Amino acid sequence: MYCNACGKATAEDGRFCAYCGNVVGISPTPKKLMRSRADRKIAGLCAGLAEYFDLDISLVRILCFFIALATGVCPGVVTYLLAWIIIPAEPELRPVLAAQQPVTS
Ligand SMILES: [Zn+2]
Structure with missing residues (x-):
């Protein structure tokens, strides 16, 4: 498993990166499908x-x-x-x- 923040290899069962402390394994902010306000042409x-x-x-x-x-x-x-x-x-x-x-x- 690799850290998303620093790219270094982390422990397979670890929840945090030993190098930068970033949460690994699970996405810190789950993606949600939303209409964009910034790039909208019709409804975003x-x-x-x-x-x-x-x-x-x-x-x-x-x-x-x-x-x-x-x-x-x-x-x-x-x-x-x-x-x-x-x-x-x-x-x-x-x-x-x-x-x-x-x-x-
Ligand atoms: Zn890291």
């Missing part, structure tokens, strides 16, 4: 899928386009609309700059 579905499956976003968009083209409105577009409803959007990242600025009076 393609960006979310690309992120989830670790694929190139353009490749996912091209695939989605051709799947929709090949299958037509149903099920292609209907599936997209359903996924839009079912898959949650990733949490909104609010800018914190305004709160951190010192109050001048």
Whole structure:
């Protein structure tokens, strides 16, 4: 087994890396399929899928386009609309700059 953080070999039954202390074996943050807010074109579905499956976003968009083209409105577009409803959007990242600025009076 290898550490995801430093790449060094770790003990097979160990939960932490002996070199950097990183948790090994289990993913520290489980992946969750969510619609992307940052890279969205329509609903952020393609960006979310690309992120989830670790694929190139353009490749996912091209695939989605051709799947929709090949299958037509149903099920292609209907599936997209359903996924839009079912898959949650990733949490909104609010800018914190305004709160951190010192109050001048
Ligand atoms: Zn490590």
